[in-house]
Amino acid sequence: xxxxxxxxxxxxxxxxxxxxxxxxxxxxxxxxxxxxxxxxxxxxxxxxxxxxxxxxxxxxxxxxxxxxxxxxxxxxxxxxxxxxxxxxxxxxxxxxxxxxxxxxxxxxxxxxxxxxxxxxxxxxxxxxxxxxxxxxxxxxxxxxxxxxxxxxxxxxxxxxxxxxxx
Numbered sequence: 543x544x545x546x547x548x549x550x551x552x553x554x555x556x557x558x559x560x561x562x563x564x565x566x567x568x569x570x571x572x573x574x575x576x577x578x579x580x581x582x583x584x585x586x587x588x589x590x591x592x593x594x595x596x597x598x599x600x601x602x603x604x605x606x607x608x609x610x611x612x613x614x615x616x617x618x619x620x621x622x623x624x625x626x627x628x629x630x631x632x633x634x635x636x637x638x639x640x641x642x643x644x645x646x647x648x649x650x651x652x653x654x655x656x657x658x659x660x661x662x663x664x665x666x667x668x669x670x671x672x673x674x675x676x677x678x679x680x681x682x683x684x685x686x687x688x689x690x691x692x693x694x695x696x697x698x699x700x701x702x703x704x705x706x707x708x
Contacts (some may be wrong), residue, residue, distance in 0.1 A: 637665060
């Protein structure tokens with residue numbers, strides 16, 4: 543935090559330090575949470591105790607990520623489904639996590655606005671499906687939204703990696 547971090551990977555242990563949580567909230571430093579990886583590595587023993595909801599309630603910027611997809615055998619859709627299953631992640635929380643990911647992306651404001659527009663459109667369509675009782679179809683739409691967001695996010699990271707190597 544003192545060295546100017548904009549994002550911190552995983553961050554599950556942050557809950558053990560009140561002062562640090564307050565600093566992260568004040569400075570809008572984002573925590574990249576990786577549920578499957580955090581469980582596999584035993585950073586979290588019991589997923590019912592996963593701190594993502596606590597962090598959201600405290601006003602921390604938190605995102606859902608995949609860590610190493612090949613090792614964890616996951617993707618962003620599975621991570622959101624995992625959180626829905628084990629924590630009962632709500633639509634409002636899911637939308638906040640998506641907005642946090644957009645806000646904390648290392649990209650231009652124009653690109654963030656584009657991503658926000660796509661996300662809003664998909665969530666609006668998903669809501670119509672839910673209102674008609676088509677919950678499974680609505681979740682599929684949300685998963686496609688997360689997949690699209692993940693693709694854009696990954697292209698941003700690849701672009702940043704290329705810039706760093708120049």
